[in-house]
Amino acid sequence: MFYAPENEIELIESLKLADDKTYIIAGGTDLIIKLKNRKIIDYSIIDISKMQSWNYLTEDDDNYYIGPLITMTELCDNDTVKEKLPAIYWAAKELGSTQIRNKATIGGNISNASQSADTLLSLYAYDAKIKIINSLGEEKIVGIEDFVVGREKTILNLGEAVKEIIIKKKDRISTFKKVGSRKAVTISKVSCAVELLKKDELVGNIRVFLGAVGIKPVRAELLEAEFSGKKLSDVSLDRLREAAFNEVEKAIPTRDSRFYKRVAIEGLIEEVLGDLMRYEKL
Numbered sequence: 001m002f003y004a005p006e007n008e009i010e011l012i013e014s015l016k017l018a019d020d021k022t023y024i025i026a027g028g029t030d031l032i033i034k035l036k037n038r039k040i041i042d043y044s045i046i047d048i049s050k051m052q053s054w055n056y057l058t059e060d061d062d063n064y065y066i067g068p069l070i071t072m073t074e075l076c077d078n079d080t081v082k083e084k085l086p087a088i089y090w091a092a093k094e095l096g097s098t099q100i101r102n103k104a105t106i107g108g109n110i111s112n113a114s115q116s117a118d119t120l121l122s123l124y125a126y127d128a129k130i131k132i133i134n135s136l137g138e139e140k141i142v143g144i145e146d147f148v149v150g151r152e153k154t155i156l157n158l159g160e161a162v163k164e165i166i167i168k169k170k171d172r173i174s175t176f177k178k179v180g181s182r183k184a185v186t187i188s189k190v191s192c193a194v195e196l197l198k199k200d201e202l203v204g205n206i207r208v209f210l211g212a213v214g215i216k217p218v219r220a221e222l223l224e225a226e227f228s229g230k231k232l233s234d235v236s237l238d239r240l241r242e243a244a245f246n247e248v249e250k251a252i253p254t255r256d257s258r259f260y261k262r263v264a265i266e267g268l269i270e271e272v273l274g275d276l277m278r279y280e281k282l
């Protein structure tokens, strides 16, 4: 069966008919490869790509609201993303190729929940909330850290879809950086997303997350400790590099890739610090 809802009412009707062989498709950049690689031929599709009402970025006094169908290209072209949510901007800008960015959606990136999903990592740093809708039209909101439950696994149940991403407005400094390249679906990289809030010119609350060093984003508390309570200009690069090295060692103590990632992350954290200092001055 193939369903192509054009609005939320039609989507709910499609979700009611979903069974365990039904897949939602948005841009298809992950799903098509998954179906092919796993040789899945007996399936139904709910194609949500025609749901224009799910492609938006709006805001009110408290929050930014992002529709799941916004593509990476659209995120990069959006001034609010560029100026206020640079961790998403950089994640979207460096994701895949131009062709992939034109199709890949933020809803697909987080629902696929790959260990190296880039906008997902930024949403961890922003402590985003995810609004989910089910086949009865009921909605619930969960924190991003509860949304991903394992390797490529989310809390989405049969007949549920991601309807919206919500990010609280804050006077934040943030960024995203990654190392590595992606060839088809083989990834070998490390990524880092940071959100910090300043208190009296010093780093107050800080959230640092690393990607591709675990089955889901890993909170980097050793790195956070190196930033906390300091002026950004006083953060020691040597100590940051050491903490970054130790974060990888802690996260993947036995994986062969740790040798590469331990070194890669030392360079990455230097770029992260440079970015944060640059954004601090803007």
Ligand SMILES: Cc1cc2nc3c(=O)[nH]c(=O)nc-3n(C[C@H](O)[C@H](O)[C@H](O)COP(=O)(O)OP(=O)(O)OC[C@H]3O[C@@H](n4cnc5c(N)ncnc54)[C@H](O)[C@@H]3O)c2cc1C
Residues within 6 Å of the ligand: 023, 024, 025, 026, 027, 028, 029, 030, 031, 032, 033, 048, 068, 094, 095, 096, 097, 100, 103, 104, 105, 106, 107, 108, 109, 110, 111, 112, 116, 117, 118, 119, 156, 160, 161, 162, 163, 182, 183, 184, 185
């Ligand atoms: C060559 C190549 C390079 C890539 N490079 C990167 C990269 O550098 N960084 C990166 O993070 N990713 C990368 N990707 C992965 C991919 O492009 C992203 O994860 C993309 O954002 C997925 O979005 P999509 O709309 O294509 O999702 P789809 O493929 O349509 O869907 C992905 C999954 O999400 C589910 N889904 C989609 N939308 C919803 C929704 N609203 N509610 C519930 N479930 C939903 C689908 O059922 C499916 O399980 C790359 C892919 C390719 C092919």
